[in-house]
Amino acid sequence: MYIRNGFFILENSSTYRFLLRKLLLSGVCFFFLLNVFAQKSIYFPPPPKDTSRKKKIEILKSDSLLFQTQELGKYRKLIGNVKLRHDNALMFCDSAVIDIDANYMTAFGKQVHIQKGDSVDVWGNFLEYFGDQKLGRLTGMCSMRDKTMILTTPELNYNTETDVGNYMSGGRIVNKETTITSAIGYYYHQKSEAVFYGDVVLKTPERTIYADSMRYNTDKEIAYFITKTTIIDKDSNIIVTNSGYYDTKNEKAFFGNNAVIKKGDASVKAENIDYDNKTKIAVAQGDVVYSDSSERTTILSNYVYSDENKSYVKAYKDPLMITVSEDEKDTMYLSADTLLTYKIAVEDSVLNNDTISSNDSIKILKAYYHMKMIQGEMSASADSMFYSEKDSIFKLYINPVMWMDSTQITGDSIYLYNTNKEISRVDIFGNAFIINLQDKDIYNQIKGKFMQAFISNKKIQKVEVDGNAESIYFIKDKGAYNGANKSTSAFITVSFEKDDVNRIKLTGTPEAEFTPMKKITPETFRLEGFKWYGDKQPLTKYDVIRDKSQYEKYIAGLPIKKVEVIEEKKEEEIKN
DSSP, X not given: OEEETTEEEEOSOHHHHHHHHHHHHHHHHHHHHHHHHHHHHOOOOOOOOOTTOOOOOEEEEOSXXXXXXXXXXXXXXXXXXEEEEETTEEEEEEEXXXXXXXXXXXXXXXXXXXXXXXXXXXXXXXXXXXXXXXXEEEEEEEEEEOSSOEEEEEEEEEEXXXXXXXXXXXXEEEETTEEEEESEEEEEGGGTEEEEEEEEEEEOSSEEEEEEEEEEETTTTEEEEOSOEEEEETTOOEEEESEEEEETTTTEEEEEEEEEEEETTEEEEEEEEEEETTTTEEEEEEXXXXXXXXXXXXXXXXXXEEEGGGTEEEEESSOEEEEEOTTSSOEEEEEOSEEXXXXXXXXXXXXXXXXXXXXXXXXEEEEEEEEEEEETTEEEEEEEEEEETTTTEEEEESSOEEEETTEEEEOSEEEEEEETTEEEEEEEEEEEEEEEEEETTEEEEEEEEEEEEEEETTEEEEEEEEEEEEEEEEXXXXXXXXXXXXXXXXXXXEEEETTEEEEEEEESSOEEEEEEGGGOOGGGOOOTTOOOOGGGOOOSGGGTOSOHHHHHHHHSSSSOOOOOOOOOOOHHHHHO
């Protein structure tokens, strides 16, 4: 035994151990005699047992032990292969100094190691340990490990009781193929959860996630979003959300609070979006805005199901489709109970079959039950509608009605042909009927089995009727009606000029009869099957829209050029 720098130094030898035993025995005897004397003079009952007393740091092993008593307290200095224990935590280091009274220690070494059972290991170059708080503060090359993750940071706080590690000066957690960095981080081992704050970046081989705050479960490999979060995948697709989660292992996600998904030319915005990255299926609910800039089309709805692999989009709950012409001078509004769009391979012969798209594909649009549409001065309604990009024909089925200004067209089914995205021809199949309102209760009428109406500059120029053709048209002279001409024939061709009948050509055993106005009761002068649906005609876009208040912010202007749903950011800009 010898004295160095004020410390009594005791090394491992039999002589020194013998002297130490003698010294301790003498001290015990001294304190025993002192206690006996005190008892003879005055009696003090023993203090009650302190059940709240904190456990002291225990010395299990050391090559050298130095101890010193100063005014500030009792100290122990340990050098070489130091092993300590506090409660159920083991600590290993090259050297340590323990303040016995404060239950505090500092530890040094290339690797200061805290071992909590067989589940948690913590390392650093320097350790301050507060025994009463069971709190360790490590600096240097710090790390924390369990079975699910590795945490690294320059400075680490670790609680040996709660198994919570946290950093305040930047750190990183690696969980299999997932790496998360942040300015501040907390890891809760018992829950296998981490919470990150400040410049949070989560990276996987498939995507990068940026956020100000984030929660992550290292066991389930799920990231939980608690602030505005931006997700960019390897194909530069972008997701923006303010809440939700992303299951990185199963690639399933939920995005809430006005989330946006943008993939190429298509994007969807909604209150909530469920997304499966493996199947590429998304379900959006609440104030949904689906937009495809390449198609110049926007769908507003309260429920949208989409399948990216099939280019399949199905909208429910008051859906509205808005399509803007290329010159942005005309906009089509279309509503129905259900709107469905998808693409089909060109080689498929059955267009009504929902098949997977190919590189050479055509777009299909279906609208069914209570369909309404309006485009400029043209409007229509039907039970259902079918459109194929292959022939650019809108096919209206079951009680279809079409209006152009004051002209009404009805039949068993109606086909609208598009040329340069404008109606150029209308084919009416079965019970074809065209009615043109001339004046109060005065209607020009044409009917037959099959009818074709040719349109130019959004006006009917000519009508051809094939089979059981009949017509009634009123004749004006000097601004006044003087009678009506009623005719029948196998074929009728009617030419128009400025919405008025200009010429009628009858072919195939024609019959015609002129009736003066004084012999006509206009309200009863009708062809069989006459029905006027003027009260059902959509006159503006608002007559097509079911939930006007919901969509007002999107349709206030006419035409709609585009619906902005996301502010695009490049990954480099987000990083900066």
